Structures are given as structure tokens and as C-alpha cells.
Amino acid sequence: MERLDALARHSDEPGKLTRLYLSAAHKTAAEELAGWMREAGLTVSIDALGTVVGRYESAIPGAPALLFGSHIDTVRDAGRYDGALGVIAGLVAVEELAKRHEKFPFAIEVVAFGDEEGVRFPTTLTSSRALAGNFDPAVLDACDAEGVSLRKALIAFGCDPAAIASVAKSREQVLAYVEVHIEQGPVLESSNLPVGVVTAINGVRRLTVAVTGEAGHAGTVPMRLRRDALAAAAEMVLAVERIANSLSNIMATIGRMEVFPCAVNVIPGSVQFTIDVRSPDDMHRDAATEEITRSIRKIAADRRVELSISTTHEAPATACSPVMIDALSRAIKNLGYATRLLPSGAGHDAMAIAKLCPVGMLFVRCAGGISHNPKEAISLQDADICVRILLEFLCNFKPA
Numbered sequence: 001m002e003r004l005d006a007l008a009r010h011s012d013e014p015g016k017l018t019r020l021y022l023s024a025a026h027k028t029a030a031e032e033l034a035g036w037m038r039e040a041g042l043t044v045s046i047d048a049l050g051t052v053v054g055r056y057e058s059a060i061p062g063a064p065a066l067l068f069g070s071h072i073d074t075v076r077d078a079g080r081y082d083g084a085l086g087v088i089a090g091l092v093a094v095e096e097l098a099k100r101h102e103k104f105p106f107a108i109e110v111v112a113f114g115d116e117e118g119v120r121f122p123t124t125l126t127s128s129r130a131l132a133g134n135f136d137p138a139v140l141d142a143c144d145a146e147g148v149s150l151r152k153a154l155i156a157f158g159c160d161p162a163a164i165a166s167v168a169k170s171r172e173q174v175l176a177y178v179e180v181h182i183e184q185g186p187v188l189e190s191s192n193l194p195v196g197v198v199t200a201i202n203g204v205r206r207l208t209v210a211v212t213g214e215a216g217h218a219g220t221v222p223m224r225l226r227r228d229a230l231a232a233a234a235e236m237v238l239a240v241e242r243i244a245n246s247l248s249n250i251m252a253t254i255g256r257m258e259v260f261p262c263a264v265n266v267i268p269g270s271v272q273f274t275i276d277v278r279s280p281d282d283m284h285r286d287a288a289t290e291e292i293t294r295s296i297r298k299i300a301a302d303r304r305v306e307l308s309i310s311t312t313h314e315a316p317a318t319a320c321s322p323v324m325i326d327a328l329s330r331a332i333k334n335l336g337y338a339t340r341l342l343p344s345g346a347g348h349d350a351m352a353i354a355k356l357c358p359v360g361m362l363f364v365r366c367a368g369g370i371s372h373n374p375k376e377a378i379s380l381q382d383a384d385i386c387v388r389i390l391l392e393f394l395c396n397f398k399p400a
């Protein structure tokens with residue numbers, strides 16, 4: 001818990017926790033984490049995407065590895081457990097093994113990805129996708145709000161974009177991936193359980209929408225002659241909410257909007273906003289996205305504004321491996337807790353790693369189900385339980 005507090009001090013914004021991918025705070029957090037890993041006796045590297053990898057060698061040097069990981073980037077004004085908990089839980093488990101001089105016929109690698117939230121760049125999961133051998137080089141040209149490309153940000157962080165291909169692990173190098181994460185929902189708390197096992201992760205599609213009307217004087221342009229981009233965007237926001245409300249299994253969110261030129265006495269000339277659409281069913285998600293697209297096109301046509309829509313991120317719904325679900329459930333049961341299976345509404349690096357190897361996720365109860373919020377909280381006791389479960393899981397883990 002002290003380490004989670006220490007990591008939370010690495011922030012890009014004073015007074016709150018905001019640690020965006022490849023930012024100065026990401027760099028110092030990665031360095032502090034790498035230091036803890038070295039102290040624990042791990043061999044540490046920071047890969048070409050900024051992922052911190054700490055390897056606890058096997059009794060057989062060079063043996064394939066079991067991965068424990070999650071992410072250390074955050075949303076803006078974040079809580080301190082989303083992502084960081086999975087990295088620190090993995091590290092603490094391995095540290096315990098090192099203290100006991102306990103080795104396995106496989107290595108263990110603790111990985112801290114830097115791009116799970118997708119807040120800085122329009123893309124996301126780039127660091128875990130690269131490890132899984134699925135990096136799309138086109139995303140190197142994606143730019144943040146300041147116009148800095150991912151390529152430039154990587155170089156500034158000290159990474160070599162030319163080395164990205166070498167980050168990919170082969171199937172032979174990796175046995176499985178386990179991600180501990182706060183639940184980010186109320187199910188475990190309301191069931192009075194410290195942990196649960198994830199069955200599947202919702203798929204997501206993210207769009208960026210640009211609405212272009214005409215800027216003009218707030219006092220002189222008659223209301224009926226305006227092409228107000230913000231008024232059009234406002235109608236679009238409500239249409240997205242109405243569509244998502246009318247469908248089952250669909251969540252749609254407009255979380256970011258920029259208004260230009262953004263002045264009290266100027267009719268908004270253009271607006272850019274994001275749409276995040278999620279579902280456990282990819283066909284439902286795509287059908288909802290189509291309905292949303294049709295609806296906002298009609299609003300744009302009726303209001304005589306121009307519209308451009310682009311998809312910036314897509315990740316299909318991902319099932320966790322039945323073998324990993326069983327193995328984590330058994331570890332929970334062996335420690336005397338009831339096992340609870342539950343789906344994940346949030347996205348995780350496990351979605352990207354599932355393309356490489358079997359993945360399993362352990363959810364930890366969080367207070368009030370709150371996340372993406374500084375109020376995010378877990379108990380010391382639950383943190384302890386999740387590390388004990390990882391250790392129990394490890395002792396019984398049999399590479400397939």
C-alpha cells in the first residue's frame with residue numbers, strides 16, 4: 001500500500017493524480033518501479049514502448065515466463081489503484097518468492113504497461129499490443145492534443161521506435177498472463193467478497209467526431225441563420241445517450257469535447273468529441289455504433305454542419321482462458337474464500353495479451369465500486385489477500 005501511495009506521487013498535475021502515457025510522471029514512476037524491482041532481485045528492462053519488465057529467473061535459466069502485469073498510466077484526476085495494483089501485487093508476490101529463495105521451472109515477469117487508458121493519444125493498448133506482437137506501426141503518427149506524435153513522445157521518453165518489433169514475445173516464451181485489477185464496480189463489495197475471477201472483458205470501439213459549423217458574432221448573427229457546431233454536438237450527445245439507453249448490453253460515453261474557438265462572444269465554429277461504445281457482444285456493439293453514426297449524420301444534415309467520424313480504437317470482447325479461470329478459482333478456494341465469477345465492463349491490457357497466450361484476471365473489491373476517480377479505495381486486508389492468492393496460484397501452476 002505504501003508503494004501504491006508512492007507511485008501516486010508521480011503526477012503530471014499538481015494536487016491530483018494524472019499520469020499520461022510517456023509523460024514526465026510516467027518516466028519517474030517507471031524509474032521508481034524499476035528500482036523496487038531491482039531491489040527485489042529482478043532483472044529489469046524498459047522496452048521500446050516504455051513498458052517496465054522485471055524478470056525473476058527460473059530454476060532453468062531462459063525458461064518461458066508466466067507474466068504478472070497491468071498498467072501504470074492513469075486517467076486524469078485518477079485513483080491510485082486502477083492498474084498500479086496489478087503491477088505492485090505481482091511485484092510483492094515475486095519479492096516474497098525471492099525472500100524464500102523459491103524458484104520454479106518457469107520464470108516470472110512482472111510487466112508494467114504504460115498505455116492502457118488511452119487518454120493522451122487517440123490509440124490505446126499500444127504497449128501491450130506490441131508485447132503480443134500486434135503493434136500497428138501506423139499509430140506512431142497519432143498525435144496528442146498538443147500535436148506531439150507517439151513517435152516523438154517515445155523518443156523523448158528514451159525509447160527507440162525502431163526497436164518496437166523486438167518487443168514482441170513469441171508464444172514459446174510465454175506461458176500465461178495474470179492481471180490483478182480493482183473491480184471498478186460494486187459486485188464484490190455487495191457480495192461481501194474480497195476477490196473475484198473475471199470471465200470475459202467487454203469489447204470497445206472509440207470514435208472521434210469533428211463537427212464543423214461556422215463561427216460568428218454572438219450578437220449579430222440571427223439565431224435561425226446560425227450553424228452552431230456546439231448546439232449540433234449537444235443534440236448528438238443526447239442522441240448517443242438515448243440510443244444506448246434503448247439497447248441492452250450497450251454502454252456509450254462522450255467523455256471529451258473541445259469547442260473552438262471557445263470564447264464567450266463567438267458562435268462555436270467547430271467541436272471535436274470522442275464516443276466510447278462498449279458491449280460484451282461485438283455484434284451488438286457494432287450495430288449500436290452504426291445506429292449512433294446514422295443518427296448523428298442526420299443531426300448534422302438537419303443543422304447544415306459538416307461531420308467527420310473516425311474510429312481511433314477497437315478491441316473485441318475477450319474471454320479469459322477457462323484454464324486460468326479454474327486455476328485462480330482454485331487458489332481462492334484453497335485460501336478459504338468463496339469464488340465469484342464476473343465479467344469486466346472496463347478494458348484491460350489482458351485484452352491485448354489474449355492474442356499471445358491464455359489470460360486470467362483477478363478482481364479485488366473496491367470501495368463503493370468507484371474508479372476513474374480520486375475516491376478509488378481498497379483495503380489493506382484485500383491487498384494482502386490478493387497477493388496470497390497469487391502465491392497460492394503460483395505454487396499450483398502447471399505450464400500446459
Ligand code: GLV
Pocket residue numbers: 116117345346347348
Ligand atoms: C480503461 O479503464 C477503460 O476501460 O477505458
Ligand code: MN
Pocket residue numbers: 071082083116181347348
Ligand atoms: Mn485499468
Ligand code: MN
Pocket residue numbers: 075082117346372
Ligand atoms: Mn482505467
